Amino acid sequence: MATLFVADIHLSVQEPAITAGFLHFLRRQAAHADALYILGDLFEAWIGDDDPAPLHDEIAAALNALAQRGVPCFFIHGNRDFLLGKDFARACGMTLLPEERLLTLYDRPILILHGDTLCTDDLAYQRYRRRVNQRWLQRLFLALPLKWRLRIAGRMRADSQRANGAKSQTIMDVSPQAVVATLERYQAQWMIHGHTHRPAIHTLDIRGGSAHRAVLGAWHHQGSMVRVTRDSVELIEFPYN
Template identity: 45%
Template sequence: MPDKRVAALFISDLHLQASHPHTTEAFFRFLQQQAVHARALYLLGDLFEYWAGDDDVDEPYHQAIVAALRRVGAAGVKLYWIAGNRDFLVGAPFAAAAGLTLLPEIHVAEIGGLRVALLHGDAQCTEDVNYMAFRAQVRQPAWQAQFLAMPLAQRKAIIAGMRENSRKDQGNKSDEIMDVAPQAIAEVFARTGTDVMIHGHTHRPALHRVGATRRYVLPDWEPDATPPRGGWIAIDETGAVSRHDLDGAIVD
């Protein structure tokens, strides 16, 4: 009997945390009902609200996420990870525990006959000068080594302060500054030689067509919002791309 599984599914920006149980439940439901029927699942950043280091993987909530991902892998699904701005400290120990493959910031995948550029999207928000400076600092190996050498509790306290400052800072920024810059997107298309892109980060789900290119933006997940937010993108074996809401319905 031929394998009817979809070629790949893509999600991002779930911001999983123990204090948001409905999002966690929606994620588990997606894994059990959707992801296990795919050939591959791509996690395109900010799966977690924050990640303080792989030594936090033993925390019970994180163990539940790891176990859920391993069950998907055990069903024959290949799992891939691209770091987001909240969980860029995920490393090899977490990847081994969850059974997933870490990918570079920009990855080109061959799926259903398409060459697709995959990324989180924060590096393309180049008009947000303050964020780009912060990003350049925290992505340096020396900064990360120094940070990860701190006790876990201290790291979590620092991250909490960063998150609070980020919330205050965002209130003073225009929507345009916090969105991806058209030139930065054009550069990714040119560098990768692709004409299809999937990313997250901006929380502005949409399909953008510019010339021959198609750029799909993933939604963030918040089942308790009105209306509920969330969903995924799928590519089937023929290269057809579809956007889905939390219930699985196709989004126009």
């Protein structure tokens, strides 16, 4: 058996092929797993659990069906869906996790996270992240009418795209020092994350030995997962169907 990890699916009504691919993945691959971990950015944007979008109901039903089959599903918030709340998680039958979680899978210590907290060289993004993760600001935003939230979210996405277009790729990637410090803090052998959309498995030196970092790919054109078994950790990319 295996435990599966995905991130950066970026589901939206504008990308029906990605939705179809993710639903196919849940039925054909995740249904046979020990567990599924979604490491953030399941959705392109999330403006509140009260958004009545049919896509949300479709995904909730599919994840709930997975849970009913006995496959537990866990979720770590990403930078796109950090407002995803307990009501939607309950509808999905999935468990919300903190931004970092140390697992022990098949006797292997694995640290999981979305990955944006590792991009410490991007000072502007880290300032933005601290601001939008203030609980009082989130409560204020969620109290606004839905149409206002849609307008604000659209403007924020446009601003983010413009800002990222002016940044170097190096700044938007993880900081090696942050990766090493985080692994050493948890004394983890492996780290799995998404966010950067740069799928790869890296080996690095940490205090006391070596460690590995598996980076999940985004689902823009194909699926991407990390498959962990007792014998291996694999990064696998696959077609939507």
